[in-house]
Amino acid sequence: KPHTDCLSMHQVMRLPGMIDVHVHLREPGATHKEDFETGTSAALAGGVTMICAMPNTNPALTDVTALNYISELASQKAKCDYALFAGASEENTDSVSLLASKVAGLKMYMNDTFTTLKLDDFEVCSQHMKNWPNHLPLCVHAEGATLSTALLLASWNKRPLHVCHVARKQEILAIKKAKEMGMQVTCEVSPHHLFISSEDMDVQSPLSKVKPPICTRDDVQALWDNLSVIDVFATDHAPHLISEKMEHGVPGFPGLETALPLLLNAVNEGKLSMADILSRFHTNPKRIFNLPDQPDTFIEVDMTQTMTVPSMPAYSKAGWTPFAGRTLKGVVHRVVLRGEVAYLEGKVLVGAGFGQDVRKWPAQLPVPSVSLVP
Amino acid sequence: KPHTDCLSMHQVMRLPGMIDVHVHLREPGATHKEDFETGTSAALAGGVTMICAMPNTNPALTDVTALNYISELASQKAKCDYALFAGASEENTDSVSLLASKVAGLKMYMNDTFTTLKLDDFEVCSQHMKNWPNHLPLCVHAEGATLSTALLLASWNKRPLHVCHVARKQEILAIKKAKEMGMQVTCEVSPHHLFISSEDMDVQSPLSKVKPPICTRDDVQALWDNLSVIDVFATDHAPHLISEKMEHGVPGFPGLETALPLLLNAVNEGKLSMADILSRFHTNPKRIFNLPDQPDTFIEVDMTQTMTVPSMPAYSKAGWTPFAGRTLKGVVHRVVLRGEVAYLEGKVLVGAGFGQDVRKWPAQLPVPSVSLVP
Numbered sequence: 048k049p050h051t052d053c054l055s056m057h058q059v060m061r062l063p064g065m066i067d068v069h070v071h072l073r074e075p076g077a078t079h080k081e082d083f084e085t086g087t088s089a090a091l092a093g094g095v096t097m098i099c100a101m102p103n104t105n106p107a108l109t110d111v112t113a114l115n116y117i118s119e120l121a122s123q124k125a126k127c128d129y130a131l132f133a134g135a136s137e138e139n140t141d142s143v144s145l146l147a148s149k150v151a152g153l154k155m156y157m158n159d160t161f162t163t164l165k166l167d168d169f170e171v172c173s174q175h176m177k178n179w180p181n182h183l184p185l186c187v188h189a190e191g192a193t194l195s196t197a198l199l200l201a202s203w204n205k206r207p208l209h210v211c212h213v214a215r216k217q218e219i220l221a222i223k224k225a226k227e228m229g230m231q232v233t234c235e236v237s238p239h240h241l242f243i244s245s246e247d248m249d250v251q252s253p254l255s256k257v258k259p260p261i262c263t264r265d266d267v268q269a270l271w272d273n274l275s276v277i278d279v280f281a282t283d284h285a286p287h288l289i290s291e292k293m294e295h296g297v298p299g300f301p302g303l304e305t306a307l308p309l310l311l312n313a314v315n316e317g318k319l320s321m322a323d324i325l326s327r328f329h330t331n332p333k334r335i336f337n338l339p340d341q342p343d344t345f346i347e348v349d350m351t352q353t354m355t356v357p358s359m360p361a362y363s364k365a366g367w368t369p370f371a372g373r374t375l376k377g378v379v380h381r382v383v384l385r386g387e388v389a390y391l392e393g394k395v396l397v398g399a400g401f402g403q404d405v406r407k408w409p410a411q412l413p414v415p416s417v418s419l420v421p
Numbered sequence: 422k423p424h425t426d427c428l429s430m431h432q433v434m435r436l437p438g439m440i441d442v443h444v445h446l447r448e449p450g451a452t453h454k455e456d457f458e459t460g461t462s463a464a465l466a467g468g469v470t471m472i473c474a475m476p477n478t479n480p481a482l483t484d485v486t487a488l489n490y491i492s493e494l495a496s497q498k499a500k501c502d503y504a505l506f507a508g509a510s511e512e513n514t515d516s517v518s519l520l521a522s523k524v525a526g527l528k529m530y531m532n533d534t535f536t537t538l539k540l541d542d543f544e545v546c547s548q549h550m551k552n553w554p555n556h557l558p559l560c561v562h563a564e565g566a567t568l569s570t571a572l573l574l575a576s577w578n579k580r581p582l583h584v585c586h587v588a589r590k591q592e593i594l595a596i597k598k599a600k601e602m603g604m605q606v607t608c609e610v611s612p613h614h615l616f617i618s619s620e621d622m623d624v625q626s627p628l629s630k631v632k633p634p635i636c637t638r639d640d641v642q643a644l645w646d647n648l649s650v651i652d653v654f655a656t657d658h659a660p661h662l663i664s665e666k667m668e669h670g671v672p673g674f675p676g677l678e679t680a681l682p683l684l685l686n687a688v689n690e691g692k693l694s695m696a697d698i699l700s701r702f703h704t705n706p707k708r709i710f711n712l713p714d715q716p717d718t719f720i721e722v723d724m725t726q727t728m729t730v731p732s733m734p735a736y737s738k739a740g741w742t743p744f745a746g747r748t749l750k751g752v753v754h755r756v757v758l759r760g761e762v763a764y765l766e767g768k769v770l771v772g773a774g775f776g777q778d779v780r781k782w783p784a785q786l787p788v789p790s791v792s793l794v795p
């Protein structure tokens with residue numbers, strides 16, 4: 048199906064806009080790493096039309112004052128649509144649910160990572176699990192044995208739970224078992240845990256630091272072997288300057304500009320189907336996080352075109368990527384967001400502030416999703 | 422009630438023999454640290470008439486060959502009665518339950534400690550939880566977040582679980598919550614976690630290494646605040662030579678000779694009642710581990726006598742104690758084991774081989790427990 052809005056002829060496939068439920072935009076507090084404008088530009092360049100922004104900013108999004116402040120910054124600068132996560136803290140167990148209808152969900156940090164929101168107290172975690180409305184999303188960073196604590200508390204509180212960035216064999220098997228036991232647990236996996244093992248990267252280098260870490264080939268294989276257990280693909284886009292990585296080993300990788308090309312390339316390699324991508328990078332995120340349809344929104348990808356990942360992707364301020372030099376077949380050609388061409392062949396075309404907070408949209412009745420014309 | 426079998430007059434109180442369900446006797450494999458004779462002598466000197474011996478020996482007690490071998494060693498040398506634990510390994514998930522009727526229970530090591538039996542695999546732990554007979558004791562070394570994994574697997578497998586040496590606030594609160602949720606979970610606490618905090622000991626010194634570690638005063642207080650959650654007192658007697666501690670920081674403390682005096686002293690200080698000791702160091706161990714009554718067996722303690730813990734207690738080959746120098750009011754005066762005076766005023770009086778494997782005794786009907794004459 049050739050189309051003619053570009054100079055060259057090519058095959059494009061129309062897909063719904065991707066939805067990335069795990070993104071760190073670093074604003075406010077560390078806008079030299081990323082901000083709402085650069086981060087959402089990177090999203091659009093990666094075929095992502097909606098993101099959920101994590102609350103471990105400075106100030107962290109843990110109360111209504113911070114929500115109002117950060118919400119204002121986002122509305123002025125975001126280019127794609129978004130929702131903002133609230134963060135669980137030691138102090139806000141009784142109050143954070145006041146934000147429930149206005150945020151993407153509640154994020155609980157149960158391990159040490161790049162955050163000030165780490166929760167050490169079993170009882171505090173338990174209170175958050177109990178107090179956050181049962182029908183609204185509650186996400187945990189809970190790796191290794193801590194995942195068991197999260198599952199146990201969710202089970203005791205009979206509540207749904209979304210587990211961020213599953214990376215290890217033990218973790219995906221625990222979640223598989225939890226699902227078999229009837230728990231309402233969902234999980235996401237990040238492209239860097241699907242496409243990088245400790246055999247592909249020097250795991251001693253500070254550049255390779257990420258939480259959860261880059262794992263063994265066995266762990267990576269277990270993720271692929273249990274694809275049916277993975278509900279969501281999410282980038283955990285966590286930009287740091289390369290100099291900060293090298294000096295302080297701060298954990299995190301950028302990922303918005305490379306996620307969809309990596310997944311499309313896996314389709315071309317026969318490792319994934321297009322349906323696998325659409326369910327995990329659009330439909331399930333919408334369902335699990337109760338996100339609205341974006342009207343007149345779609346993306347076009349070219350499954351025949353090849354690109355080499357540049358060492359500095361165009362939009363993220365991170366200025367580096369762990370996928371530099373990989374040749375990927377399958378690229379994002381065009382993004383149409385609410386009727387506007389937001390991205391075309393390497394260029395983001397909408398201005399700062401075009402993005403909208405989807406939690407401010409009137410509650411929708413379910414509508415048919417954008418028709419797919421493969 | 423004065424009695425006259427000794428030279429001096431004194432007040433004694435008759436109690437049932439203490440039962441210590443968590444003891445490392447180091448035989449076979451490290452008999453320079455302890456052996457069945459010295460370890461069980463230390464037990465008698467501490468008012469303990471029955472011990473359950475841990476399986477992390479060399480060879481480890483993980484199959485019938487090792488059981489027969491270790492059983493023979495024990496029968497020749499033990500001075501108090503005993504049962505031997507089987508150890509869960511990666512290899513014996515399908516076979517270890519063949520030993521079930523002959524051992525104290527199954528021990529699973531879910532954290533790194535002084536053992537070769539560490540289980541890393543979620544699925545292996547799950548298999549053990551499933552295959553070990555539901556009515557027989559299954560104990561876990563599962564500290565920190567690993568405790569959640571143990572609780573989760575026990576819950577999913579709807580089986581009873583005994584948690585060894587609870588030390589931290591988070592752990593005792595998790596077990597409290599598990600009990601509230603209706604789980605069949607029991608737990609033990611070791612005297613060194615009740616009576617030593619990180620303010621009492623240089624936790625950087627290799628001498629202070631123990632798993633779980635010596636914790637904060639807050640953790641210790643949480644144990645005391647939740648005494649009702651603690652089912653069992655058990656020493657986790659884990660002897661190492663002081664030279665091995667200083668050179669290699671091997672984890673573990675001896676405890677058999679000091680446990681009961683420490684607990685009696687706490688009664689004198691008003692921190693415990695005598696009933697608290699009897700339930701946790703006799704009745705509950707018997708019930709949880711399905712251990713038989715020892716006929717004509719009792720101990721006598723003198724609650725008015727004071728002793729200073731020596732730097733080298735008399736019987737354990739460890740040759741040191743973390744309690745050296747403490748002045749304790751309440752001492753073990755005499756131990757009568759199956760009609761024989763097994764210990765009197767500092768001297769163990771029964772020979773090697775007097776101790777019996779209680780799992781070889783004919784199954785008993787429940788009998789009234791030894792009457793207490795306080």
Ligand SMILES: [Zn+2]
Pocket residue numbers: 050051052053059380381
């Ligand atoms: Zn085109």
Ligand SMILES: [Zn+2]
Pocket residue numbers: 160188211212258259
């Ligand atoms: Zn995380």
Ligand SMILES: [Zn+2]
Pocket residue numbers: 069071101283285
């Ligand atoms: Zn993250």
Ligand SMILES: [Zn+2]
Pocket residue numbers: 063329330340416417
């Ligand atoms: Zn859709």
Ligand SMILES: [Zn+2]
Pocket residue numbers: 424425426427433754755
């Ligand atoms: Zn006497």
Ligand SMILES: [Zn+2]
Pocket residue numbers: 534562585586632633
């Ligand atoms: Zn242990």
Ligand SMILES: [Zn+2]
Pocket residue numbers: 443445475657659
């Ligand atoms: Zn032990």
Ligand SMILES: [Zn+2]
Pocket residue numbers: 437703704714790791
């Ligand atoms: Zn009794």
